[in-house]
Amino acid sequence: MAMFETSSFVASATFLGAVIALVMTALMWNRRQAPGAAAVAWLMIAAAIWSGGYGIEVLLDGIDDKLLLVPLQYVGITTVPVFWFVTAAHLTGRIRTVSPRLLIGLLIIPTITVFLTATNSSHNLMWHDAYVVGDAGSVSVIFDRGGWFWVSWIYSYLAFF
Numbered sequence: 001m002a003m004f005e006t007s008s009f010v011a012s013a014t015f016l017g018a019v020i021a022l023v024m025t026a027l028m029w030n031r032r033q034a035p036g037a038a039a040v041a042w043l044m045i046a047a048a049i050w051s052g053g054y055g056i057e058v059l060l061d062g063i064d065d066k067l068l069l070v071p072l073q074y075v076g077i078t079t080v081p082v083f084w085f086v087t088a089a090h091l092t093g094r095i096r097t098v099s100p101r102l103l104i105g106l107l108i109i110p111t112i113t114v115f116l117t118a119t120n121s122s123h124n125l126m127w128h129d130a131y132v133v134g135d136a137g138s139v140s141v142i143f144d145r146g147g148w149f150w151v152s153w154i155y156s157y158l159a160f161f
Contacts, residue, residue, distance in 0.1 A: 014051045015052065017047070042079075042086075043083035063132050066141050070141075078110030078114060081155070086106070128144045
């Protein structure tokens with residue numbers, strides 16, 4: 001019972017984070033003419049997708065069920081750094097507007113990553129193996145990472161820095 005309570009708490013906390021991110025999205029979207037506000041709104045949408053997806057994953061026990069949510073989570077995981085970069089660039093005055101060309105360029109690696117995550121069973125570029133650890137009601141997925149994961153990871157951290 002204690003383990004179930006742990007996963008329920010984690011799921012509740014991540015769902016709360018997703019709701020807060022969506023509320024922030026609405027607030028920022030109403031002020032989207034302010035420098036960086038639209039970028040923050042998109043950042044909050046990405047965070048809500050990541051957080052909400054993880055909240056659902058935490059509640060599931062089976063590896064197959066958990067792996068179905070990974071591509072959805074990666075939509076958020078891979079775009080948070082991009083929108084963080086755009087937000088920081090706006091707020092520091094490095095860019096005034098985001099051109100479609102710039103945004104498409106910044107989203108190439110995240111798009112490839114989400115595609116490779118969704119099709120991982122065909123090539124194992126994101127992970128070679130995935131397994132669950134923990135007790136029933138508090139199970140986590142552990143991955144043996146593949147080569148493209150590290151490309152995406154480096155790209156994400158470069159965007160953050």
